[in-house]
Amino acid sequence: MEKLARQMGLLPLREEMFAPGHNACPGCGSTIALRMVLNAVGERAICLVPASCASLYVGPGDTSAASVPVIHTLFAGCFAEAEGMARGLHLQGRDEKVVVWAGDGCCYDIALGALSGTAARGADILVVCNDNEGYQNTGGHQSTATPPDAATRTGRRSEHALTPVGRKDLVEIIAAHRVPYVATASAAFPQDLAAKMAKAAQIRGFRMIVLLTPCVTWGYDSRHSVKLARLAVETGYFPLYEVEWGRHYRVSHEPAMLPLEMFTRLQKRFHGADLDAVYREVQAKWEDLRFNAGREAAALGEGIGVPAPPLPSPTIR
Amino acid sequence: MPRDLTIRVAGENGEGLLSVGVVSSQAFARMGLNVYTFNTPPAEIKGGSSMVQIRVGEGPVRSQGDALDILMAWNQENYDFHIDALRPGGILLYDPGECRPKESGSQRQYPVPLNQIIREQIKNPRPKNVLAFAVLASLAGVPRDFAETFVRQKFGKRADLLPLNLAAIQHGYEFAQAHIPANGTHLPVVPQEEGSQVLLTGNQAISLGAMASGLQFFAGYPITPASDIMEFLSHHLYKVGGVVVQAEDEIASLAAVIGASFAGRKAATATSGPGLSLMVEEMGLATMQELPLVVIDAQRGGPSTGLPTRTEQGDLDLAVYGRHGDAPRIVLAPTDVEDCFYTTMQAFNLAEKYQTPVILLSDNHLSQRSQAIPRPDPARVPVADRELTDGDRERFHRYAVTEGGVSPFAIPGVHNTPYVATGLEHNERAHIDYSPQTHEVMMRKRQNKILAAEHESGFVRRYGPAEADLGLICWGGTEGPVREAMERAEEKGLRVALLVPKMLWPLPERALTQFMGSVKKTVVVEANFSGQLANLIQSRLCRPVLRCNRYDGMPFTAGDVLSYIEGVANHD
Numbered sequence: 001m002e003k004l005a006r007q008m009g010l011l012p013l014r015e016e017m018f019a020p021g022h023n024a025c026p027g028c029g030s031t032i033a034l035r036m037v038l039n040a041v042g043e044r045a046i047c048l049v050p051a052s053c054a055s056l057y058v059g060p061g062d063t064s065a066a067s068v069p070v071i072h073t074l075f076a077g078c079f080a081e082a083e084g085m086a087r088g089l090h091l092q093g094r095d096e097k098v099v100v101w102a103g104d105g106c107c108y109d110i111a112l113g114a115l116s117g118t119a120a121r122g123a124d125i126l127v128v129c130n131d132n133e134g135y136q137n138t139g140g141h142q143s144t145a146t147p148p149d150a151a152t153r154t155g156r157r158s159e160h161a162l163t164p165v166g167r168k169d170l171v172e173i174i175a176a177h178r179v180p181y182v183a184t185a186s187a188a189f190p191q192d193l194a195a196k197m198a199k200a201a202q203i204r205g206f207r208m209i210v211l212l213t214p215c216v217t218w219g220y221d222s223r224h225s226v227k228l229a230r231l232a233v234e235t236g237y238f239p240l241y242e243v244e245w246g247r248h249y250r251v252s253h254e255p256a257m258l259p260l261e262m263f264t265r266l267q268k269r270f271h272g273a274d275l276d277a278v279y280r281e282v283q284a285k286w287e288d289l290r291f292n293a294g295r296e297a298a299a300l301g302e303g304i305g306v307p308a309p310p311l312p313s314p315t316i317r
Numbered sequence: 318m319p320r321d322l323t324i325r326v327a328g329e330n331g332e333g334l335l336s337v338g339v340v341s342s343q344a345f346a347r348m349g350l351n352v353y354t355f356n357t358p359p360a361e362i363k364g365g366s367s368m369v370q371i372r373v374g375e376g377p378v379r380s381q382g383d384a385l386d387i388l389m390a391w392n393q394e395n396y397d398f399h400i401d402a403l404r405p406g407g408i409l410l411y412d413p414g415e416c417r418p419k420e421s422g423s424q425r426q427y428p429v430p431l432n433q434i435i436r437e438q439i440k441n442p443r444p445k446n447v448l449a450f451a452v453l454a455s456l457a458g459v460p461r462d463f464a465e466t467f468v469r470q471k472f473g474k475r476a477d478l479l480p481l482n483l484a485a486i487q488h489g490y491e492f493a494q495a496h497i498p499a500n501g502t503h504l505p506v507v508p509q510e511e512g513s514q515v516l517l518t519g520n521q522a523i524s525l526g527a528m529a530s531g532l533q534f535f536a537g538y539p540i541t542p543a544s545d546i547m548e549f550l551s552h553h554l555y556k557v558g559g560v561v562v563q564a565e566d567e568i569a570s571l572a573a574v575i576g577a578s579f580a581g582r583k584a585a586t587a588t589s590g591p592g593l594s595l596m597v598e599e600m601g602l603a604t605m606q607e608l609p610l611v612v613i614d615a616q617r618g619g620p621s622t623g624l625p626t627r628t629e630q631g632d633l634d635l636a637v638y639g640r641h642g643d644a645p646r647i648v649l650a651p652t653d654v655e656d657c658f659y660t661t662m663q664a665f666n667l668a669e670k671y672q673t674p675v676i677l678l679s680d681n682h683l684s685q686r687s688q689a690i691p692r693p694d695p696a697r698v699p700v701a702d703r704e705l706t707d708g709d710r711e712r713f714h715r716y717a718v719t720e721g722g723v724s725p726f727a728i729p730g731v732h733n734t735p736y737v738a739t740g741l742e743h744n745e746r747a748h749i750d751y752s753p754q755t756h757e758v759m760m761r762k763r764q765n766k767i768l769a770a771e772h773e774s775g776f777v778r779r780y781g782p783a784e785a786d787l788g789l790i791c792w793g794g795t796e797g798p799v800r801e802a803m804e805r806a807e808e809k810g811l812r813v814a815l816l817v818p819k820m821l822w823p824l825p826e827r828a829l830t831q832f833m834g835s836v837k838k839t840v841v842v843e844a845n846f847s848g849q850l851a852n853l854i855q856s857r858l859c860r861p862v863l864r865c866n867r868y869d870g871m872p873f874t875a876g877d878v879l880s881y882i883e884g885v886a887n888h889d
Binding site: 051055072074075076105108109110112135138139141142144153154155159160 | 538539540541544547548551552561562563565566591595621622
């Protein structure tokens, strides 16, 4: 019972699985999230980290901030390596959870093929995507998770595109593999994150959680890190939801639908950007999400006669 | 007056430390001096210790320098770490609020309360870098009005920053003049024609060289230390009608480049070792289809993720032999920042002339450092283009076996000479053909055209006397320190010569054989463990060589090579 309560984040932890004194940047959003993830998974876990800032601050060695075994691996093969490890553990009758902590560059771009492969094979791994919307470890380059028109080291994403491009919707791509569980989460909503981690940890098969983690290369004051994570959710920019077996959608937190500008104006990358493009993307995402979640609610006999929940609010310019 | 000064500033990253290096090197370059920078940023984005080193002098500055003339330590940790690099008689500048140096008999120590001046007099932490620059500039003899003009030009557009930075210049100069005697540290101002000298990094010089060669398409994927090339080109290539694409990985990057080359445009990608290994399969396709393209590899410490912000010459084996099947290609290595420009132009020319992938091996130290160089002149390297078909559909054989092995190229949709480009073995007409005769003929054609490139002139440099006791061979970014060591050995009366092959495959065997015949002993100096060029030379020429290797992720210093030379000389 206590174990379950701990996993649900209801009791204080006896031991922090992510030690203080890490060497990430001040104001790093991902370390806060990683701490919650590791605490939620507990000590019977093995963590794989492909090349990223995390390979520096949770890398193996005496200075590792993580209290579980960590394997620092390569981009292209990390998910397949995790699958091999899970199979190797199963062969020995062991039950450690294999967790991959990978960035958006890895999940959205270079290793998307391997991610799809392991999802399609039903590999028994838990993938946590540390989505900071770009290749921030190399200094702030765009990835396909970068919002349209956000400034990066190579200019704005829209400048290089022949047609309008938005963020790649990785959750939907993975959901289309009909995997048992895929969800989004944010460190600004720790109970939601811990509940999703606990749920994912109980399931066998391929599970994925996409975390939006603010990165100082977005150009914000270090103290705004958690605030930005919260605003990303409350403006509707980053919905918190989960999808089971690719079909059963549930919005786990109803955002206040604050004006999008409250999120964007704190970040230099959005200065001078075409916010309408971002807004259109957010609105389309919510329309789809309401539709999919509504289908689930209707099937359960809920939501009849209840007014439709709100869509994102227009910007206040 | 000193011949040159080696200055190091060490502190916490994120305090504007790296920009001390940028500002100082730009100011020194404007004084008409030669500048050579060296820095070691940590892999983290913010935080962590780092240092910048600037060597500046009136004469040629070929390496980052050995012992430091001036060390400025911003805190205790950096003092402890760097103090051993300061030469006897050198000057230590330290922040007394942050650092307590040990007593030293021979070194001169001066407290410079950077943080106190910032806090009490300037009342804003931002211009700490310009304050540090002002102290160093005063010591190095940069005239104060020159420094002020420079700061006005640099920050003139920022009304909020300009007064702060001018105050920093004032306080820095006043403090240095009042408290630090500048014995023997003043450098001269060398009058020069406006714009005749430019300050570039190796990556910038490579990017400009590529643009001067007619680069139209670049595809890449972020990887340290090559990302700057993609950044530079995405801000500038469109001005000449070119396009930059960021792909999802290195495989797609090179594949896109192959496509652009097939479509008849000059195309390139840039990466580092881990990315080059992903490109190997695509490289085989480009070799089979005989497509001109350039792959720039800024080598870093390896294997695997290795040392992303450190240097190594560890990818030579991969560049030459990283292949499935017998797929030859041309491998070039520029030697310094100026050479990066011209060798990149030559790389495009050779790719076009021989219709082949060309790998350009730079390294982290070469790609990241800044050097003041004469303004590059594209006219020095006439631009070559691939030989095109005359459009005669009946006579057109895409892979015609010719004397030199190079066949006329047809641009799809432009020339009315359709053909199927295939990765399967094919005959002269590009038809798939597995017959033993065809494979033999086409293999020979692909090999011979690359071997013919050995006879290209201008890819071997020789320094020193025609006959010598010791012959040094080095490649790529190690040329500077090795050449400086050779000059210093000559001053000591040793007879040393140096050969620098800029083309590493095909290996310039005739030049190497001739050189090795003119010296009693040969040493191959390279920044890797196994001696990859030494192995290549031994395997091709069957002659023994000595090896001088450094493999700690740091670049060679002239002192390293000189002590090796003296060791070999004393051993005789």
